[in-house]
Amino acid sequence: MNATPDTPVSEQKGAQVATEIDRLRVVGKPLDGHLPDVHPRDAWTDRKLHYNLVNPNNRRKFKVIVVGTGLSGAGAAAALGELGYDVDVFSFHDVPRRAHSIAAQGGINSPRARKVDNDSIDRFVKDTVKGGDYRGREEDAYRLGEEGIRVINHMQAIGAAFAREYGGQLATRSFGGVQVSRTYYTRGQTGQQLELAAAHALSRQVAAGTCKLHSRQEMLDLIVKDGRAQGIVVRDLVTGKVRAQTAHAVILCTGGYGNIYYKATLAKNSNATAIWRAYKRGAYFANPCFVQIHPTALPLMSKWQSKKTLMSESLRNDGRIWAPRKKQDDRDPNTIPEEERFYFLEERYPAFGNLVPRDVASRNIRERIDAGYGVGPLHNAVYLDFRTGIERLGVKLIRERYSNLFNMYEELTGEDPYKTPMRIAPSVHFTMGGLWTDYDQMTSIPGLFIGGEAGWAYHGANRLGANSLLSGCVDGWFTLPYAVPNYLAGLLGQAALDPGDQAVRDTVKYVQDGIDHLLSIDGTYGPDHFHEQLGAILDRYASVSRDPEGLATAIGEIRKLREEFWRDVKVVGEGDRLNQELETAGRVADYLELGELLCIDALDRDESAGAHFRTDHEIDGEAKRDDEDWCFCSAWEYPGDPSARPIRNFEPLTFRAVPLQQRNYK
Amino acid sequence: MRLILEVWRQDGPDAEGSFETHEINDATPEMSLLELLDRLNHQLVEDDQDPVAFESDCREGICGTCGLDVNGVPHGPEDNVPACGQHVRSFSDGQTVRFTPFRAKSFPVVRDLIVDRTGLDRIIQAGGTISVDAGTAPDADTLLVTHDDAERALDFAACIGCGACVSACPNGAAYLYTGAKLSHLALIPHGKEERAKRARSMITQMQHEFGPCSQIGECALACPANIPLVAIAAVNRERLRAGFKKGKPN
Numbered sequence: 001m002n003a004t005p006d007t008p009v010s011e012q013k014g015a016q017v018a019t020e021i022d023r024l025r026v027v028g029k030p031l032d033g034h035l036p037d038v039h040p041r042d043a044w045t046d047r048k049l050h051y052n053l054v055n056p057n058n059r060r061k062f063k064v065i066v067v068g069t070g071l072s073g074a075g076a077a078a079a080l081g082e083l084g085y086d087v088d089v090f091s092f093h094d095v096p097r098r099a100h101s102i103a104a105q106g107g108i109n110s111p112r113a114r115k116v117d118n119d120s121i122d123r124f125v126k127d128t129v130k131g132g133d134y135r136g137r138e139e140d141a142y143r144l145g146e147e148g149i150r151v152i153n154h155m156q157a158i159g160a161a162f163a164r165e166y167g168g169q170l171a172t173r174s175f176g177g178v179q180v181s182r183t184y185y186t187r188g189q190t191g192q193q194l195e196l197a198a199a200h201a202l203s204r205q206v207a208a209g210t211c212k213l214h215s216r217q218e219m220l221d222l223i224v225k226d227g228r229a230q231g232i233v234v235r236d237l238v239t240g241k242v243r244a245q246t247a248h249a250v251i252l253c254t255g256g257y258g259n260i261y262y263k264a265t266l267a268k269n270s271n272a273t274a275i276w277r278a279y280k281r282g283a284y285f286a287n288p289c290f291v292q293i294h295p296t297a298l299p300l301m302s303k304w305q306s307k308k309t310l311m312s313e314s315l316r317n318d319g320r321i322w323a324p325r326k327k328q329d330d331r332d333p334n335t336i337p338e339e340e341r342f343y344f345l346e347e348r349y350p351a352f353g354n355l356v357p358r359d360v361a362s363r364n365i366r367e368r369i370d371a372g373y374g375v376g377p378l379h380n381a382v383y384l385d386f387r388t389g390i391e392r393l394g395v396k397l398i399r400e401r402y403s404n405l406f407n408m409y410e411e412l413t414g415e416d417p418y419k420t421p422m423r424i425a426p427s428v429h430f431t432m433g434g435l436w437t438d439y440d441q442m443t444s445i446p447g448l449f450i451g452g453e454a455g456w457a458y459h460g461a462n463r464l465g466a467n468s469l470l471s472g473c474v475d476g477w478f479t480l481p482y483a484v485p486n487y488l489a490g491l492l493g494q495a496a497l498d499p500g501d502q503a504v505r506d507t508v509k510y511v512q513d514g515i516d517h518l519l520s521i522d523g524t525y526g527p528d529h530f531h532e533q534l535g536a537i538l539d540r541y542a543s544v545s546r547d548p549e550g551l552a553t554a555i556g557e558i559r560k561l562r563e564e565f566w567r568d569v570k571v572v573g574e575g576d577r578l579n580q581e582l583e584t585a586g587r588v589a590d591y592l593e594l595g596e597l598l599c600i601d602a603l604d605r606d607e608s609a610g611a612h613f614r615t616d617h618e619i620d621g622e623a624k625r626d627d628e629d630w631c632f633c634s635a636w637e638y639p640g641d642p643s644a645r646p647i648r649n650f651e652p653l654t655f656r657a658v659p660l661q662q663r664n665y666k
Numbered sequence: 667m668r669l670i671l672e673v674w675r676q677d678g679p680d681a682e683g684s685f686e687t688h689e690i691n692d693a694t695p696e697m698s699l700l701e702l703l704d705r706l707n708h709q710l711v712e713d714d715q716d717p718v719a720f721e722s723d724c725r726e727g728i729c730g731t732c733g734l735d736v737n738g739v740p741h742g743p744e745d746n747v748p749a750c751g752q753h754v755r756s757f758s759d760g761q762t763v764r765f766t767p768f769r770a771k772s773f774p775v776v777r778d779l780i781v782d783r784t785g786l787d788r789i790i791q792a793g794g795t796i797s798v799d800a801g802t803a804p805d806a807d808t809l810l811v812t813h814d815d816a817e818r819a820l821d822f823a824a825c826i827g828c829g830a831c832v833s834a835c836p837n838g839a840a841y842l843y844t845g846a847k848l849s850h851l852a853l854i855p856h857g858k859e860e861r862a863k864r865a866r867s868m869i870t871q872m873q874h875e876f877g878p879c880s881q882i883g884e885c886a887l888a889c890p891a892n893i894p895l896v897a898i899a900a901v902n903r904e905r906l907r908a909g910f911k912k913g914k915p916n
Contacts, residue, residue: 097787158798159851162806186820201796302697306701306725577678
């Protein structure tokens with residue numbers, strides 16, 4: 001495990017680390033986020049006013065590619081299709097509705113401020129910026145809040161049935177990190193209803209002919225010519241055919257990279273390939289080390305368990321988290337007397353108790369497990385106990401509040417949580433890092449735009465629950481449709497890149513060669529084997545807490561593993577047909593590079609911030625930010641070779657509306 | 667636990683298929699049936715054999731990607747549970763578990779256990795949508811939807827689009843799916859405007875690709891989202907209603 005929080009780090013060690021990091025990366029240049037020169041509050045209004053427009057008659061002359069059909073991808077494609085652009089949409093799924101946005105359960109924030117609980121856009125921004133531990137842009141948060149107001153209207157109009165009060169008004173509830181009630185929801189399936197509505201709106205455009213849907217196709221490279229993104233290369237997952245599609249602009253809405261940890265709450269197919277290959281073509285990768293570890297997932301129960309399942313954070317409202325005071329205590333939890341239970345969150349954080357933010361809860365749970373107090377057959381969990389809640393509120397009320405979650409738990413574990421405490425453990429959930437974008441959601445490659453979790457915007461070093469569904473919807477429906485046309489307007493009169501162009505042929509060949517190479521290695525172990533080992537390294541050294549020595553070790557181990565992969569991976573089957581091993585192999589190859597960058601970023605970021613908790617930067621077990629030296633976004637630039645030192649550029653962050661202050665939950 | 671796995675192998679839509687038999691010796695009760703297939707594939711890759719192609723994604727019952735027949739039953743032995751939520755504990759030591767792709771004429775096999783379910787999406791494209799462009803929606807609070815109507819709409823909107831209802835039906839009908847979509851949209855304010863037009867176009871498309879309903883009800887037993895059986899009645903009701911509205915916009 002990592003060093004315990006009280007391990008002293010000598011100055012000598014610090015100096016060693018400084019030398020170490022200089023061997024691993026190069027410091028680059030400050031970046032311009034292209035922010036409007038006005039108060040953050042007025043930024044979006046100002047920017048919209050200065051955006052160039054495309055005449056409705058000219059819009060069909062512009063081809064736009066959207067990759068991904070989650071909330072942001074389906075939204076962006078449908079919105080641009082509605083406006084009249086010629087849109088090609090790519091998804092590796094059979095149909096758009098499968099995108100993983102569908103699994104986000106909790107709710108969607110919207111600062112509509114319809115109640116008298118004192119909500120406002122300014123308060124939304126404050127919560128978002130603080131929730132992100134001051135490592136995101138204020139201007140982005142304002143844009144999110146402003147457009148976020150009308151998202152609810154739109155999503156309900158296209159078919160999402162939101163929860164309603166008895167008389168018919170929209171219902172809201174409160175969510176973690178927020179003291180007002182601004183979360184709109186649909187039972188425990190908000191993501192599903194939003195995703196279905198968005199996918200159906202996209203279907204409407206497909207039927208209308210404005211959007212062309214290419215399903216079961218995976219993006220494997222980005223075509224860059226004259227310094228602009230002008231197309232993508234995809235593999236047809238059924239026929240194996242590799243081909244190119246060109247366009248005036250490319251939008252990636254391909255989700256987060258949390259599956260790099262092997263076992264995460266993400267869907268099995270979620271991966272980083274699209275953004276990673278764009279990184280290797282020149283898009284900067286922002287803050288890869290900011291990975292959210294959610295406290296209440298189900299623990300691993302067997303060797304063959306394929307992923308982790310999330311239990312909603314809302315359970316912490318009425319459930320009490322504890323671990324036995326005795327190590328390896330395998331008694332039936334109901335027989336463990338009160339004085340032998342350690343309610344560690346309540347004891348350590350009396351003000352917030354079980355409702356401390358996600359990063360704090362995860363760290364404390366992990367600390368108990370690593371210290372040997374874990375419960376369950378694999379001693380890898382703690383209890384989330386509803387006994388007191390049931391005594392206080394009665395089974396009926398608990399059932400009303402959480403029955404769908406309790407049923408899910410019982411379905412998965414075969415245990416009845418009304419009678420036996422749930423077993424929970426932290427799990428990787430949401431990635432706050434992603435491709436760097438400027439205020440116009442454009443990456444460092446002109447013509448390449450990002451929506452949703454694939455980018456770095458809004459979430460900083462931490463995430464505010466229920467803001468991620470909002471950012472997916474807002475990016476897709478309401479901000480990319482302004483920013484992308486502004487870029488396209490400058491290309492009027494230019495045709496999309498000729499599919500026969502040398503740049504297109506070269507990129508297709510590069511991808512095909514890569515596939516052929518993977519198939520030719522004929523080693524000993526399948527790609528999954530390497531993924532599992534990479535996950536174990538990251539989980540050990542770059543999870544809820546990190547220390548410089550551990551991260552340096554991880555980098556070495558990942559390099560060794562990557563070398564082994566390219567020497568000894570075995571990809572059975574052929575390339576010219578459906579081959580899931582081949583798909584996995586390509587994704588794992590990318591993870592083996594991204595994993596190293598993630599650790600370099602964590603080692604480089606010599607502070608603690610939100611989910612990035614460095615044991616050498618803490619006060620009383622709390623994350624200690626260093627605003628003087630680290631108040632910026634790290635945007636990594638590919639050096640042209642996986643073995644060369646990546647270049648860390650940086651965009652300084654300034655806070656005018658929400659002054660910097662330390663988070664403290666004690 | 668020891669289990670005998672009989673798995674359908676088929677190279678492509680036009681290829682001949684056949685069963686392959688494998689044995690798993692270290693199955694455990696808490697494994698899901700998809701994890702059992704993962705285990706099998708691991709074994710196959712170790713032996714340099716082609717792993718079984720099957721689909722899954724979220725593995726928590728919401729994305730609708732997984733879907734296969736287990737011993738002839740869509741998703742597996744437990745009613746109203748998707749394949750990712752079905753567990754080895756439903757079987758006993760030494761038992762044979764037979765995996766076949768969803769069985770329906772309108773779901774051609776892509777490879778092994780993967781089928782093409784895009785026919786369901788074509789029903790949506792035919793009109794299962796609401797004509798509202800981004801930016802044109804009125805304030806959602808000005809259109810009242812009672813709590814009960816919203817809840818009823820959600821009962822139908824819960825459909826995960828897995829296609830188990832089609833596989834369960836002896837006729838390969840898509841009435842439960844189509845009825846769920848029609849009912850959901852008929853219960854919310856914006857959806858009501860296009861109700862008749864939608865019913866006509868969706869039902870025509872459905873009949874074009876899928877079989878007729880004989881009201882047996884297997885579909886509702888297989889449905890992982892517990893879509894109520896009344897959804898199948900909604901198809902005929904919406905069609906009849908649309909007939910009365912002929913010549914009128916709605």
